Amino acid sequence: MSAIDEDGIVYFGNENGLLEFDGTHWQLYKTPSFTPITFLKIVEDKIYTFGKNKFGYFQRDKSGYMSYHSLNERMPDNKEIPYISNVVQFEGDTYFxxxxxxxxxDGEVLNRLNMGANLTMYEFEDKVLLSFAGDNGGLAFLKNDTASLINSDFKFSNDYAWEFLRQNDSNWLIFTSENGIYNFNPDTYETSEFQGEINNFYKKDSTFLYSAERVSDSLFITSSWDDGLQLFNANGDIIKRLDDKSxxxxxxxxxxxxxxxxxxWLSTGFGVQYLEFYNPDKKSNFKPEAKVRFIKAGDSSLFVRDSSHILSVSVDKSNSLDFYFSVPGLFTKDLKFSYYLEDFEEDWSDWTTNSRKEYTNLPGGTYTFHLRAKHVTQENIDIKPFSFKLKIPKAWYEYPISYVAVGALLALLIFGLVRYRTHRLSITNKKLEQLVNERTSEIESQKEQLRAANEELKTINNELDNFVYRSSHDLVAPLKSLRGLITIAGMTDNVDEIREYFRLMNISINKLEEFIRSIMDFSTNTKKPLEMKEISMDTILDSIVEDLKFYENAEKVELIRxxxxDFIIKTDAKRLNIVLSNLVTNALKYHDFKQDDAPYIKVTAKKKDNNYILEVEDNGSGIPKEHQRKIFDMFYRAHEGIEGSGLGLYIVMDTLNVLKGKIDLKSKTRVGTTFRIVLPLID
Structure with a gap:
């Protein structure tokens, strides 16, 4: 997302903070913990930003540097801050x-005003317009921190005003996400459907509006979620479409x-582009000004706030000063600059395309730096000149009192050398004593670390012994059962008995196969690196259904998707298959088919708050409350009488830890169980 201030400086939100571009220089102002910025808006002298639950604003301090101020800790209810979609200054207060x-x-305290329904907010003349979604929605004005309804006809069950732009003095345009574009009468507050090709475009199924911008009185541009940009005129005719192929x-x-x-300016997840509407006859009302943006003094950057700003440079950093300047709103490639440092230079420099000037070894004093610029091809652009004062204090040796001070310092130096020689041995002894104490403490610390590591190794060995013992038992038991059934089957000629023995053999083989698959899943999750790619939910579930079609009673359970x-999830497909396969298999295996209700397994998937939310729900026997806290432990079995390895849910939890996901459950006996998975959304 991007915004432009009154000087023409462009600001972009990116993955590490606020990115500034003045036509020449790029400057990144980092957010705390390098959190990304997904929304920004300039209001007066503040740039409000939001991203990854970080809420605050950037503002230039007295020195001209852009500083970040967090508003998170001012929230009174300490709740998670939802996505900020707009900022409006209204009657002396700021509304988000x-x-x-x-x-x-109000500048000091944040208060949350619950409005009762999903909404958007826009500036309309000297008012604040609210758009509510839902059957009881509509358009309203904000009055005394409450909504005053002005139009109850403009409402949709799951949609509202997505953008609100003035078309002319007698009409505004309301853009919805998926229900097209509407006219809004600023006098009667009535709405009517906007006619034209662009409206039909956004009323198509699976076509959603992302943003809209008014380019001129007769030209607008919109962008869709996945179908590029559209330029259209006042009649609604699409005159140009832009996408990655154009x-x-x-x-x-x-x-x-x-x-x-x-x-x-077009900003995307892949970078920034500039779209210029060339019209040689159009006279711009924009009055650009040449500006010195900052000065590099040694390893520091000194920011120039405005022409009244007197910048002070310390003597030790005045050896080399680099002046960086630009004309915000215009590109450096189209400009030439001329400068003049008053009280150091006699006249203006020659015109140059270089936007940087270096001065070295400036003596102490007060200087005035003058800057002017002109456009290379368009001489009719009036660029205002710029000047500011630079103050460099005198070096200490330039003052008479310095000589007196030097003599006194020499006397003190001789006296200090004598004291130093007598005191040096004492200091050396103290350092040696301190070093011995530090080495002794270090040895004790290493002993403690070794003791802790030894205890951890014992724990790991115990867990390994337990794993080997349990694994050996679960591998050998089905084999012994299979061998016994083979022996018994060989002792009879009764076909029905042989078939029954074959059925029991198949059960033993399934147990063995399931346990081996669990061990392989555990090994895969432990050793295989993450492979993030996009995969459809249907593809994953189709694979799971194919594996389960020969399970006992599988045909009795309805799988609800x-x-x-076309739901797509970007993650490690193999690991997600392990998670969902275990949950769906358990829902099938532990179902109570004696219940009256038709058995089902319901899989839900959606995106919410930068996360994928997946749920596996069944109406089976449920998990008793006393077992629910232990079901993710290794080899724990919550259901008596039903065979299982006790590894499935342990592997689910271990796999989700690798995917940085979470899982929780809700379960009630004889009602059913719902497992809820949260996975981070990956760009």
């Missing part, structure tokens, strides 16, 4: 819109921002 509430900030970096989720010159048929 979230999924179903507004957050109000020049833009990415056809998905492209955000557009109009700059002060009437051109567009409660997700979109």
């Amino acid at each position: 819109s979230t999924d179903s509430s507004l957050i109000k900030w 020049g833009i970096l990415w056809k998905y989720n492209t955000h557009s921002t109009l700059d002060n010159r009437g051109n567009l 409660a997700y979109d048929s």
Whole structure:
């Protein structure tokens, strides 16, 4: 996402913080813990940002440096902050819109205003317009921190105003996510469907609006979630479509921002592009100004706030000063600069395309740096000049009192040398004593670490002994049973008895195969590196169903797929198959087929808050409450009378730890069980 300030400086949210571009220089202002920024908006002198549950704003301090101020700790209810979708300044306060509430900030305290339904918020003239989703939704104005309904007809069960833009003095446009575009009368507050090709485009199934921007009185641009950008005119005619085949970096989720010159910045997950609408006859109202953005002094950056800013440089850093300048809103490749350091230089420099000037060994004093610029091809662009004062203090040796101080220092130095020689032996002895104490402490610490490591090794050995013992038993038991059945089968000629023995042999083989598969899954999860790729939920479940079709009673259970048929998940497909296969298999194996209700297994999948949410639900026998805290332990079996390795849910938990996922369950005996899995969303 991007935003542009009144000077023409462009700001982008990226994975590490706030990225600034003034036409010449890129500057990254990092967020705490390098958290990404997914939303930003400029309001007065603040840039409000949100990303990964981090909520705050950037603001320049007195020195001109951009600093970050967190608002997370000001939330009164300490709840997780939902996605911030807009920021509006209204009647002296700042309002932030979230999924179903507004957050109000008076500059000191944050308050959450619960609005009762999912909503969006937009500026409309001197008012705040709210759009609510749901059967009781509609359009409303914000009055005294409550919603005052103005239009009850504009409502959808799962949609609302996605963008709100002025078309002209007599009409505004409301863009929904999937229900098309609507006219909004600013006098009567009535809405009507906007006619045209662009409206039909966004009413198609599986076509969703991502963003919209007003380019001019007769030109708008929209971007869809997965079908590129569309330029359309006031009549709704699509005059140009852009996607990854026609020049833009990415056809998905492209955000557009109009700059002060009437051109567009396109930001995506793959980078930034600039879209220029060339019109030689159009006179821009934008008045650019040449500016010194910052000065490099040694390893420090000194930021120039404005022309009234007097910048002070320490003497030790004045040996080399690099001035970096630009004209925000214009690109350096189109500019030439001329500069003049008053009280150091006699006249302006020659015009140059270089946006950097270095000065070395400036003596102490006060200077005024003057900067001017001109456009290479368009001389009619009026670029305002810029100047500011630079103060460098005098070096200490330039003052008369310094000579007196030097003499006193020499006398003190001689006296100090004598004291130093007599005191040196004492200091050396103390250092030696301290070194002995440190080495002794270090040895004790190493002994303690070795003792702890030994205890951990004993624990691991005990667990390994237990694993080998239990594994040997679970491998040998089915083999002994199989050998016995083979012997008995050889002692009879009765076909029905032989068939029964074959059925029992098959059960023993299934037990053995299931246990070996569990061990292989455990080994795969332990050693195999992660392989992240996209895979459909149907593909995973089809594989699981194929493996289970010969299970006893498999044909009696209905598998319900409660997700979109094209639902895609990006993760390690092998490990996700291990997790879901164990959960679905358990739901089948431990089902109580004596219950009256028709047996089912329901698999749900969705995306929410940067996570995949997967659920496996059944109406089986359920898990008794006293067993629920132990079912993820190795070799633990919660169901008596039903054979199992006791490894399945342990492997599920171990696999999810590798995927950085979580699992919890809700279960009630004779009602059923629901396992809920949370996996991080991967870009």
